């Protein structure tokens with residue numbers, strides 16, 4: 001991490017490009033202010049034919065006109081699919097609305113889908129693109145911090161099942177990711193904090209210099225300083241691109257990107273999708289995973305305190321919710337056994353060993369239960 005960037009604020013805000021290297025599925029992530037309305041952001045993407053912008057009722061009034069205006073100069077027709085907002089709608093019924101609209105408008109195989117929104121829209125549009133007519137091209141236009149630093153990059157697409165998060169989906173890469181940093185200025189504070197959880201994640205798993213940089217800049221990030229946000233998005237995307245470039249379909253290494261997610265997904269499913277934001281659950285989940293790393297002798301208590309303090313400064317919850325007053329640990333464990341990383345019913349956790357590196361390992365139920373109990377009070 002370049003922590004002593006001496007370039008001017010203007011040059012740090014000029015568009016940046018991060019390449020994700022996946023042979024014939026390689027693509028660029030563009031990062032900059034105002035990219036949504038700039039024609040050069042779309043150069044080289046398929047033109048002519050139909051573009052379908054998939055978005056939701058919150059994002060549409062903010063950015064749909066701007067994207068439509070730019071795409072109208074490239075495509076013969078630009079259609080809109082406006083979905084209900086929120087994690088609770090990341091399901092079959094809502095996905096079906098996309099297919100209904102594509103078929104009703106006779107969209108062919110050359111139709112390009114544009115996902116305009118946060119991770120929910122990106123994941124659902126990507127899954128629709130992967131499966132409509134067995135695959136049509138799509139572009140990610142992420143408008144939340146979480147989507148810009150994580151979900152729009154790497155080709156994981158999915159919907160939720162009542163029994164588990166992101167259980168139905170496909171690996172399907174976009175043609176490009178266009179991160180317009182200006183869109184982050186309209187994000188609710190709680191959503192900005194949720195995105196910071198995924199930014200923080202990259203430090204412990206891959207780059208302790210980045211963790212130190214985040215600690216130094218967390219106040220600037222929380223107040224949405226454009227230069228700090230640009231650097232955070234760029235470094236996060238660089239780390240994610242490196243990991244995904246080595247393990248696109250998560251046969252091993254990519255699982256480290258799920259640091260905090262095993263606990264986090266249990267919170268989301270256990271509390272009901274949408275009650276905790278994904279990033280909030282990941283923030284709390286990372287503190288729990290750090291505690292587990294300590295319990296397994298992989299890190300010391302200073303590391304746990306350091307991470308917890310940063311997660312708190314980002315405005316994220318650190319106290320684990322009670323998922324079942326009668327058998328809390330039992331409920332947590334049963335939810336975590338549905339995690340995609342579980343093998344033959346054995347939960348596999350991402351633990352830090354040592355700080356800056358992550359590994360996968362199982363843990364005894366009794367140890368996990370102690371971590372849950374220790375995390376359930378302030």
Ligand code: NAD
Nearest residue numbers: 058118119120121143144146147150151156183186187278
């Ligand atoms: P989200 O998509 O629900 O967006 C959060 C909220 O912000 C929504 O209400 C949305 O409408 C609103 N919003 C979006 N952009 C806005 C803007 N610019 N201004 C104002 N409001 C705006 O949530 P999210 O945090 O972006 O994404 C979470 C989802 O991403 C989860 O479903 C999670 O599973 C998924 N995810 C996927 C991956 C992956 O690799 N595919 C990685 C991480 C998370």
Ligand code: GLY
Nearest residue numbers: 154156254257258
């Ligand atoms: N967010 C985890 C991954 O993309 O693998």
